[in-house]
Amino acid sequence: MYQQSRTLDAMQKAQSLVTRFPKHPLGWTILGAIYRTEHNNNEALPCLIKVAELTPSDPNAHFNLANAYRDLGKPTEAIEHYRRAVKLKPAITHGFFHMGNMQHEAGLLPAAERSLRQALKLSPEHIETLSNLAHVLQDMGQLQQAVELYDRALTLQPANALLHYNRGDVLQELGQWNEAQKAASTAIQLAPLMPEAHAQMGDVLKELGQMSSSIEAYRVALKLAPDNHAIHSSLLFTLNYLPVRESDAHLKEALSFGQSVKARTEGKSYIWGGETAPHRLRVGMVSADFRNHPVGHFLEAVLHSIDNSRVELVALSTQTFEDDLTQRIHPRFREWHSIAGMSDAVAAQAVNKLGLHVLLDLSGHTAGNRLPLFAYRLAPVQASWLGYFATTGVADMDFLVADPVTLPDICERDFSEKIWRLPDTRLCFTAPKEKIEINPLPAISNQGITFGSFSNLIKLNDDVICLWSRILRSLPTSRLLIQAKQLRSAEMKDLIVNRFARHDISAEQLILEGPMARSSYLKAYHRVDVCLDPFPFPGGTTTAESLWMGVPVLTLEGSNFIGRQGCGLLAGVGLSDWITATADEYHQRAVNLADNIPALAILRQQLRSIALSSPIFDSTRFAKNLESALWGMWEQKKPA
Numbered sequence: 001m002y003q004q005s006r007t008l009d010a011m012q013k014a015q016s017l018v019t020r021f022p023k024h025p026l027g028w029t030i031l032g033a034i035y036r037t038e039h040n041n042n043e044a045l046p047c048l049i050k051v052a053e054l055t056p057s058d059p060n061a062h063f064n065l066a067n068a069y070r071d072l073g074k075p076t077e078a079i080e081h082y083r084r085a086v087k088l089k090p091a092i093t094h095g096f097f098h099m100g101n102m103q104h105e106a107g108l109l110p111a112a113e114r115s116l117r118q119a120l121k122l123s124p125e126h127i128e129t130l131s132n133l134a135h136v137l138q139d140m141g142q143l144q145q146a147v148e149l150y151d152r153a154l155t156l157q158p159a160n161a162l163l164h165y166n167r168g169d170v171l172q173e174l175g176q177w178n179e180a181q182k183a184a185s186t187a188i189q190l191a192p193l194m195p196e197a198h199a200q201m202g203d204v205l206k207e208l209g210q211m212s213s214s215i216e217a218y219r220v221a222l223k224l225a226p227d228n229h230a231i232h233s234s235l236l237f238t239l240n241y242l243p244v245r246e247s248d249a250h251l252k253e254a255l256s257f258g259q260s261v262k263a264r265t266e267g268k269s270y271i272w273g274g275e276t277a278p279h280r281l282r283v284g285m286v287s288a289d290f291r292n293h294p295v296g297h298f299l300e301a302v303l304h305s306i307d308n309s310r311v312e313l314v315a316l317s318t319q320t321f322e323d324d325l326t327q328r329i330h331p332r333f334r335e336w337h338s339i340a341g342m343s344d345a346v347a348a349q350a351v352n353k354l355g356l357h358v359l360l361d362l363s364g365h366t367a368g369n370r371l372p373l374f375a376y377r378l379a380p381v382q383a384s385w386l387g388y389f390a391t392t393g394v395a396d397m398d399f400l401v402a403d404p405v406t407l408p409d410i411c412e413r414d415f416s417e418k419i420w421r422l423p424d425t426r427l428c429f430t431a432p433k434e435k436i437e438i439n440p441l442p443a444i445s446n447q448g449i450t451f452g453s454f455s456n457l458i459k460l461n462d463d464v465i466c467l468w469s470r471i472l473r474s475l476p477t478s479r480l481l482i483q484a485k486q487l488r489s490a491e492m493k494d495l496i497v498n499r500f501a502r503h504d505i506s507a508e509q510l511i512l513e514g515p516m517a518r519s520s521y522l523k524a525y526h527r528v529d530v531c532l533d534p535f536p537f538p539g540g541t542t543t544a545e546s547l548w549m550g551v552p553v554l555t556l557e558g559s560n561f562i563g564r565q566g567c568g569l570l571a572g573v574g575l576s577d578w579i580t581a582t583a584d585e586y587h588q589r590a591v592n593l594a595d596n597i598p599a600l601a602i603l604r605q606q607l608r609s610i611a612l613s614s615p616i617f618d619s620t621r622f623a624k625n626l627e628s629a630l631w632g633m634w635e636q637k638k639p640a
Helices: 007-020 025-037 041-054 059-071 075-088 095-105 109-122 127-139 143-156 161-173 177-190 195-207 211-224 229-239 247-263 294-305 324-332 344-352 371-376 409-414 462-474 490-501 518-527 541-548 562-572 583-593 597-612 619-637
Strands: 281-287 311-317 335-338 358-361 381-384 399-402 418-421 450-453 479-483 510-513 530-532 553-556
Touching: 007 025, 025 041, 025 059, 041 059, 059 075, 059 095, 075 095, 095 109, 095 127, 109 127, 127 143, 127 161, 143 161, 161 177, 161 195, 177 195, 177 490, 195 211, 195 229, 211 229, 229 247, 229 371, 247 371, 247 409, 281 619, 294 324, 294 541, 294 619, 344 371, 358 371, 358 619, 381 619, 399 619, 418 619, 450 462, 450 518, 462 479, 462 490, 462 583, 479 518, 490 510, 518 541, 530 541, 530 583, 541 553, 541 562, 541 597, 553 562, 553 583
Parallel strands: 281 311, 281 358, 311 335, 358 381, 381 399, 399 418, 450 479, 450 530, 479 510, 530 553
Antiparallel strands: none
């Protein structure tokens, strides 16, 4: 009956069987299969558990149970029963494949690699195994091996658009932007209605500095997948890089995002069950960046300074990757939960059960964000802080945490959130662990001043290149050191040389370097006298690190939240005189520095001490301000 799709008849017979013969697996097996066919895994699960209990040595029983656990978003349980299935029957169809996928989802990368390699031995031409193993290797940082696996898969299926797309993703990580662009283009040719391929093209064009074309590619992708919040976030993030940013248009786009994610909650609402008169607040932090990342570097010292008697922290990690910084901050959280891989609905249900008083978004529209969760209203107070620099557009995001310098009153019109200002600064940087001394000013022994930029090349728009070229032309013996992740490739170095050449700057005045380990990167400041801040998207982490290394930063005052980030950091360490109001003032100030080397040398020796004693590095002071802000928000929004 089941095989003839006579589902109702089969279910009636199966229910009769389990009633009459509860210790025979047949009825339970059929019931479980019917529920699985109807995508009702909650009903299928107890049936399949019963089958596995009755026939513990049957590999198929464990395999079917594992599949149900997998579809219910329970990777740990799924892995256990896949393991039992392949132990009983190693050649069970795609057993190692599914187990490897679950191990990957659970963040067990070495185990996932072993399982998928075993699956590949059993099925050497299984495309999904080749692709998924490549994905695991990519996550493990074995990028070249991942490309080779995709190439192997493409020899079997050269017209597979998804393989070209996945291969392009790895090529981006390798910094092979032209090859990545070709991969994205091929994927689009093969599957013109594949939104992810157009979004990938947007990613590549952004890295190549072609912002207008990047935004257009994202818009094509979003038209194909209007409910894809990740693509919408990529579009919103990229809009911040435009030299001329239309605030009204950006807000409108963000509000459109907010309306989209709200519509997807399908009217679902959760009853909040937290304590209404707490002695300490339960504060959940949602982030993909509890690791060596700008967010992690601005967060670490603050976490160690939070008063646990006032605030109880709960981590909600949206990805599985962990590193040494993760291990250092993990104990600072009362609870640590991973919501990686969970659907929004499942994650929202899990977060709601935590009884949080405040839910903090640390990502905004950056990669790995889970902003749609906030549309479910999972805590009485929901706020965005730290990881982003514009409005989220989410109606249920109550507050955005800023400070008076970076977000003056006139900028509030750009936000759907209410602005909550911390008294000194919205950013508190964690001093690097590396033991690196401040060296003498390089200009004392060099023939000219050396300027530096360690910002992402995306920030170096044509206006920035033009102004920096003016400075270099005015100081023919000066040089500019640019270090960026994109410069690991020769093609990107040639692109930068050509962009400066259009302004009559020779390659001899440029020092172009790719990414380095953090210790080597920080030591690179030993070769720099002054850092030049890009605009309208200034540095954040790089500015804080530059100040710690004794290198002052020259910034151009912007007119919006992100554009004023440099102002906030420099004002925070008492270097307001390094903030310029116009491009001409920026140029003249940079030129004048070459005539004031002794003063610059003195500042270099004093700057680290100045910075460390400032609000930008004072985590104790910042933590108290943040605690007060969280309690203040709670008092405003707490349930009656």
